[in-house]
Amino acid sequence: DAGITQSPRYKITETGRQVTLMCHQTWSHSYMFWYRQDLGHGLRLIYYSAAADITDKGEVPDGYVVSRSKTENFPLTLESATRSQTSVYFCASSDKGYGYTFGSGTRLTVV
Amino acid sequence: AQKITQTQPGMFVQEKEAVTLDCTYDTSDQSYGLFWYKQPSSGEMIFLIYQGSYDEQNATEGRYSLNFQKARKSANLVISASQLGDSAMYFCAMRGENNNDMRFGAGTRLTVKP
Numbered sequence: 001d002a003g004i005t006q007s008p009r010y011k012i013t014e015t016g017r018q019v020t021l022m023c024h025q026t027w028s029h030s031y032m033f034w035y036r037q038d039l040g041h042g043l044r045l046i047y048y049s050a051a052a053d054i055t056d057k058g059e060v061p062d063g064y065v066v067s068r069s070k071t072e073n074f075p076l077t078l079e080s081a082t083r084s085q086t087s088v089y090f091c092a093s094s095d096k097g098y099g100y101t102f103g104s105g106t107r108l109t110v111v
Numbered sequence: 112a113q114k115i116t117q118t119q120p121g122m123f124v125q126e127k128e129a130v131t132l133d134c135t136y137d138t139s140d141q142s143y144g145l146f147w148y149k150q151p152s153s154g155e156m157i158f159l160i161y162q163g164s165y166d167e168q169n170a171t172e173g174r175y176s177l178n179f180q181k182a183r184k185s186a187n188l189v190i191s192a193s194q195l196g197d198s199a200m201y202f203c204a205m206r207g208e209n210n211n212d213m214r215f216g217a218g219t220r221l222t223v224k225p
Contacts, residue, residue: 043215099146102156
């Protein structure tokens with residue numbers, strides 16, 4: 001299916017565990033982004049990528065790792081999950097200068 | 112650094128009336144884009160409207176229009192003839208010259224009353 005797909009939609013994990021959120025887009029957009037959404041904060045940028053093998057930190061990168069070996073995939077890894085990382089995570093993609101297309105989001109709960 | 116401010120945590124409007132959602136921004140970039148997104152209770156982010164910093168006319172998309180006042184650094188969203196389905200969170204966002212990322216405001220929750 002064309003579009004941007006996030007998986008899983010829901011995830012519960014324990015404190016200290018590593019968890020990876022997946023993001024796949026079929027448009028060959030050069031830019032991809034990861035945001036987290038928390039009440040009262042809107043969406044905050046975690047990491048972004050301008051192209052394959054090019055990534056950079058956003059506003060709140062601590063505790064997260066990203067990679068982009070292929071243009072279409074941009075996984076986000078929480079190396080050692082903490083309760084403060086309980087959030088809704090959105091992946092987005094775009095071409096340069098255009099608005100974003102968002103995935104459906106992943107609701108992550110760290111217990 | 113870029114900053115987006117939405118000062119209205121919540122707004123109410125009567126069905127069929129117009130409503131304005133406020134957004135101010137701060138940037139030193141000469142070229143930038145302003146966006147509005149809608150997030151219904153189902154959670155997805157839906158693009159509504161775009162305004163470029165060099166666009167002389169205010170953007171319009173159906174019932175949505177963007178009241179762009181560059182000197183005031185404001186980009187208010189106007190929804191005409193509100194419908195019950197307009198009840199949602201609305202986010203203002205800006206993408207700057209470097210095109211690397213988009214910054215979002217904290218959002219405004221709009222409730223349309225029947």
